[in-house]
Amino acid sequence: MATVDIGLTTTKAPFIENAQQNGDMFIHQPYELYSDENQETWRRLYARIRPLWESYANSKFMDGVDNLMLDPQSVPRLADVNKYLQPLTAFEAKAVAGYVPAYIFFDCLRQRQFPTTITIREGNKLDYLPEPDIFHDIAGHVPMHTDKRFADVLVRFGEVAKTAALRAQQLNQSDLAARDKIVESNIRAMARFFWYTIEFGLMKQGSELKVYGSGLLSSLAEIQHSIESPQVQRYPIRLEWVINQYFEIDHFQELLFIVDSFDHLFDLVDQLESWLHEGKLDNTAGGEPRANPEDLSSFLNAKVDD
């Protein structure tokens, strides 16, 4: 049967296409649709990354993998993941049909919800995928959400986005071009900070350097490269640098930033909010990531009264 063969493969799943056409952002996980090939892809990804985690992942991540009882043999059911996750930090993985506009994404974090992709990459594309899939989201991100301090960082990040939305809506609305330029700059700063920490962050652990960024933790090839390659520049994180540093998603990162601890990371998110209030995020350097009209409107039209 065609549906079973196609299953829930990235960019090829009719279930997801239908949800997108219906405008459904939040969906359920139709577990019966995963094909044998989808399950095999999970098994191969997990088997290949596990030894790399042992060498390069930070210890909180490894605790998270254990605490979530992830099954190496089959695609996780979000309900099972949440059963173990929620008692620890009240976070939950919430299935989405695809792209979530920036404000909505950050606001989910504020409410301890993590928008989670349910499709899985094709079996012949194990190494690289530009868009997130369930392996990136569940095996790369969610183990970190079992750590209380890290979870607090994500919530704090969501609060910064709410502050940015409130501020955006209070800007002078008579010059829309000037307003949009400020909001785009704010979004760029937040996206860059998120990229260089939550997605690609490195962290000191004793005398070693370990990975906590999910883009690295879910990459078979880049996790080792991020720690060992002489081609990567690794610097102690500086907020003024990160918010002005463009990034590109289609190749290995040549520049990575190191935090001392998740307390350090939490303080940086605090600082990000202070800088937002002070206007220091209003004129960040141009370049990637480009502002997307949906992201902009998600901030300008956000309901921020709760």
Ligand SMILES: [Fe+2]
């Ligand atoms: Fe991610």
